[in-house]
Structure formats: structure tokens, C-alpha cells
Amino acid sequence: MPSLSASNVTTTGLDAELFEKLARSRLLQDPPIPDGTQSSGDDELNPDAGRHATNLCPAAVLIPIVSRAPLSIVLTERTKHLPAHAGQIAFPGGKVEAHDMTPLATALREAREEIALDDTFIEPLGYLPTYRTGTGFIITPAVALVRPGFKLVADPAEVADIFEVPLQFLMDEANHRIDSRNWRGNERRFYAMPYGERYIWGATAGIIRALYRRLFSA
Secondary structure, eight states: OOOOOTOOOOOOOOHHHHHHHHHHHHHSSOOTTTTSOOOOOOEGOOGGGGGOOOOEEEEEEEEEOOOSSSEEEEEEOOOTTOOSTTEEOOEOOOOOEESSSSHHHHHHHHHHHHHOOOOGEEEEEEEEOOOEOOTSSEOOOOOOOEETOOOOOOOTTTTTEEEEEEEHHTTOOOOOOOEEEEEEEEEEEEOOOOOOTTTOOOOHHHEEEEEHHHHHHH
């Protein structure tokens, strides 16, 4: 097998075995320290907004890569009545609770609660560096392969829909665009990756962009 250098790895023909080797070689194997010092975030496209130095709320999300051909990522659409990020596209995830031993534990718990994804189908691969949001969260993304055969059920209190997007589409930089909108009287720029009727944007798109950079960007 050829070496996994940035110059010779693409998503074309990428199967679960090669993706696992690539991910384990490039992802963090230990949880990153959630202090924001070596993380990416919403403020990268909005330098005038400044960074949250303190009082960031720790959270974690699961990036579930379904290990069938072609590889895909499971995403959710949040219900429209939620107090934060209503109706947006998201990864399974949420706030770190006191009883969660690791960010992975948070991500797995939230995936069970939100979409009934059973742990027995999940093979954790590692972590991305943390991601800061403009709404005051610092998110640890945990990447995992998900074995086919699972059955997903949306928690109607939080999840309006569950769907998959091809990994090849999301890892193609040509599909990463920068959009903007007015927020609290200021223009805010953000990554967006529209896929059909799905408008993937904000922190979710930013984390996808971070995954692309970590695995496929030189």
C-alpha cells in the first residue's frame, strides 16, 4: 500500500479500510485540551469579532462515517422549536456532562439519545482539535467509523430528520464556499456546503472543513 502522504490520498475510491488507516495516522488519539489555544473556529473568518478567551462551554460531537461504499457522513436536522441553532444541520452531540469521562463519551451518549445510534456499531478513530463557536461553545469532534446494519430513530424533541451526505462531496474543497449574513448588527462570514435541499453551514460546516484540512489538505 502507498504511503499516506497528503499528495497521494484523495477521496476517489477511498474505502473504509484506507479511511481508517488515514484517520488513525492523522487524527489526535488523545482528547485535545479544551482551552481554545490550538483550535479552529467561527472567528477565523471573522477576525474583527475577537476570540472567546474564557467561559467557553465544553461540548462534543460525533462525526459518524458510515463504512459502506461510497463512504458517507450522518448528519441531523435540528427541530425548529429548540432555543439554540433551531432548524440547523448538525452532528449528533451536545454539552459535556459531569458524568462523561471523555469527549468521546459525550459524543456517544448524545448519539444514542438523539438518533439511537448503538455503540456496538461504532469504531472510534480519533479526535480533531477543538472548534470554537461564536455562541460560546468549544467543541471536541470525535471521528468514528459506523458499521452498516444500524437502525436510527430520531428523538422528536431534538431531531427533525436524519440523513447522509457522501464523504467525497464534503471532502471536495470545490464544494466549500464562504457565505455571510447579518448577525447582531454585524456581517458574519461562515463556511457553507449546500447539498441538494440541505444547507450545511456554520459550526457544522466549519468542523467538516477542519476534517478536510486534517486528512486531505497538504
